[in-house]
Amino acid sequence: xxxxxxxxxxxxxxxxxxxxxxxxxxxxxxxxxxxxxxxxxxxxxxxxxxxxxxxxxxxxxxxxxxxxxxxxxxxxxxxxxxxxxxxxxxxxxxxxxxxxxxxxxxxxxxxxxxxxxxxxxxxxxxxxxxxxxxxxxxxxxxxxxxxxxxxxxxxxxxxxxxxxxxxxxxxxxxxxxxxxxxxxxxxxxxxxxxxxxxxxxxxxxxxxxxxxxxxxxxxxxxxxxxxxxxxxxxxxxxxxxxxxxxxxxxxxxxxxxxxxxxxxxxxxxxxxxxxxxxxxxxxxxxxxxxxxxxxxxxxxxxxxxxxxxxxxxxxxxxxxxx
Ligand code: ADP
Numbered sequence: 001x002x003x004x005x006x007x008x009x010x011x012x013x014x015x016x017x018x019x020x021x022x023x024x025x026x027x028x029x030x031x032x033x034x035x036x037x038x039x040x041x042x043x044x045x046x047x048x049x050x051x052x053x054x055x056x057x058x059x060x061x062x063x064x065x066x067x068x069x070x071x072x073x074x075x076x077x078x079x080x081x082x083x084x085x086x087x088x089x090x091x092x093x094x095x096x097x098x099x100x101x102x103x104x105x106x107x108x109x110x111x112x113x114x115x116x117x118x119x120x121x122x123x124x125x126x127x128x129x130x131x132x133x134x135x136x137x138x139x140x141x142x143x144x145x146x147x148x149x150x151x152x153x154x155x156x157x158x159x160x161x162x163x164x165x166x167x168x169x170x171x172x173x174x175x176x177x178x179x180x181x182x183x184x185x186x187x188x189x190x191x192x193x194x195x196x197x198x199x200x201x202x203x204x205x206x207x208x209x210x211x212x213x214x215x216x217x218x219x220x221x222x223x224x225x226x227x228x229x230x231x232x233x234x235x236x237x238x239x240x241x242x243x244x245x246x247x248x249x250x251x252x253x254x255x256x257x258x259x260x261x262x263x264x265x266x267x268x269x270x271x272x273x274x275x276x277x278x279x280x281x282x283x284x285x286x287x288x289x290x291x292x293x294x295x296x297x298x299x300x301x302x303x304x305x306x307x308x309x310x311x312x313x314x315x316x317x318x319x320x321x322x
Contacts, residue, residue: 001049001050001128001269001270001272002126002127002128002129002130002159002269002272003050003051003052003076003129003130003269004040004041004049004050004051004052004129004130004132004262004265004266005051005052005053005054005079005125005129005130005131005132005150005154005159006037006038006041006051006053006054006132006133007037007053007054007055007115007120007131007132007147007150008035008036008037008054008055008112008115008133008134008147009035009036009037009038009055009089009112009113009134010033010034010035010037010038010057010066010070010080010089010112011034011038011066011088011089011090011107011110011112012032012033012034012062012065012066012088012089012090013031013032013033013034013091013093013305013306014029014030014031014032014090014091014092014093015031015032015093015095015304015305016028016029016093016094016095017029017030020095020096020097021094022094022102023092023093023094023102023104026092026094029092029093031065032305032306032307032308033065033066033070033073033307034091034306034307035055035089035112036134036164036166037053037055037132037133037134038053038055038066038070038075038307039255039306039307039310040132040164040258040261040265041053041075041262042070042073042074042075042262042306042307042310043258043259043261043263043266043310044262044265044266044269045073045074045075046073046310046311046312047262047263047266047311047313048313049269049270050076050269051075051076052075052076052077052078052079053070053075053076053077053079053080054079054080054115054120054146054150055080055081055115056080056081056082056083056111056112056114056115056119057081057082057083057088057111057112058082058083058086058087058088058110058111059082059083059084060088062087062088062090063082063088063111066088067080069307073307073310079121079124081115081119082111083114085114086109086110086111086113086114087106087107087110087111088110088111088112089105089106089107089110089112089113090106090107091103091104091106091107092104092105092106095252101254103168109141112143113141113142113143114141114142114143115146116142116145116146117142117145117146117148117149119146120146120149120150120153122149122150122153122157123157124153124154125153125154125157125158126157126158126159127157127158127159127274128158128159128269128272128274129154129159129160129269130159130160130161130162130265130268130269131150131151131154131159131161131162132162132163132164132261132265133147133150133151133161133162133163133164133185133189134163134164134165134166135163135164135166135167135178135181147185148188151188151189155188155219158274158275160190160191160268160274160275160278161188161190161191161219162189162190162191162192162193162261162265163185163186163188163189163191163192163193164192164193164194164257164261165182165185165186165192165194165198165202166257167182167197167198167201167202179201179202182202183202186215186217186218186220187217187218187219187220188218188219189220190219190220190221190222190278191221191222191223191224191265191268191278192215192220192222192224193223193224193226193257193260193261193264194215194223194224194225194226195225195226195227195228195257196208196225196226196227196228199211199212199215199225203215208225209240212225212235212240221236221275221278221279221282222234222235222236222278222279222282223235223236224261224264225240226257226260226297227245228245228253228256229245229247229250230245231243231244231245231290232245232260232290232294232297233290234282234283234286234289234290236279236282236286237279239283241283241286241287242290243286243290243291243294244294245297246295246298247298248298248299248301248302249302250301250302251301251302251303251304251309252301252303252304252305253301254304254305254306255300255305255307255309255310256297256298256301257297258300258306259296259297259299259306259309259310259311260293260294260296260297260300261293262296262310263292263295263297263311263316264290264292264293267285267288267289267292267293268282268289271285291320292316292320295311295316295319296311296316298319299311299315299316
């Protein structure tokens with residue numbers, strides 16, 4: 001079975017112990033490893049797959065903590081670079097009454113944003129592997145070039161490229177720059193995962209099919225469209241296959257999308273599909289893969305935080321059998 005390489009943002013989320021308060025009024029927090037690429041790598045490791053993170057951490061106590069947490073989750077941290085140039089990224093979070101989160105970031109810039117193209121080992125990737133990336137912070141950081149190099153070398157060496165734009169709209173100074181960056185990176189991926197809200201924002205088009213059609217550019221072979229509690233669809237070979245979501249008692253939706261795409265990519269790794277087989281494999285197994293991923297996403301919403309509530313394979317299978 002191949003390896004999932006997850007490149008990009010890895011940081012610590014400080015999650016509030018008091019809900020429904022403005023960030024300035026939260027008095028205590030607990031630490032949780034975060035950043036979508038870290039969550040996806042952890043999701044795959046928890047399912048028994050092989051995953052590694054390609055990122056940079058500060059030579060500080062928070063970097064030590066993240067490294068320990070990722071190792072404990074079963075993620076290969078052998079490619080993580082440590083630096084004195086900058087601190088490990090931190091994000092303080094407050095949970096509003098409506099369940100939405102507000103963030104305050106401490107990264108000026110943080111070490112992960114300083115990963116350079118020279119620090120990406122081009123010979124790492126092989127056919128059967130998947131490189132997964134997210135767009136957060138791709139604007140104006142050395143990390144952007146690191147992503148471009150990783151994507152190019154992984155593709156040349158036969159690996160699949162997966163992209164989750166992972167838009168956190170309030171965090172972008174300019175929505176136009178955010179949209180342009182995402183539209184610039186979509187054609188570089190074979191698989192694009194996008195939520196209903198992101199699709200509307202990125203394309204500005206109401207009609208689902210019309211908006212999804214716009215994403216099929218460059219190397220894109222499949223679009224995975226997620227709809228929260230309603231489940232998800234795979235668009236491939238001019239078809240769409242839908243699977244409804246699982247009904248669960250939701251505690252915290254943090255990490256649902258990462259658990260979902262992690263589970264989907266785990267199933268894909270398991271097939272060993274390469275760039276030529278991707279479409280056929282996805283179409284043939286669409287319903288089973290989507291149901292598996294929907295269960296992973298749903299289970300993650302039943303616990304607090306992202307990595308701590310990721311499901312095992314047994315939990316997913318139990319949910320699928322109920
Ligand atoms: P993101 O978290 O990336 O914004 P979604 O909210 O669409 O994306 O969630 C991703 C997936 O997680 C969904 O397709 C679904 O499988 C699962 N999920 C998310 N929210 C819920 C929920 N409230 N109930 C059940 N499943 C959910």
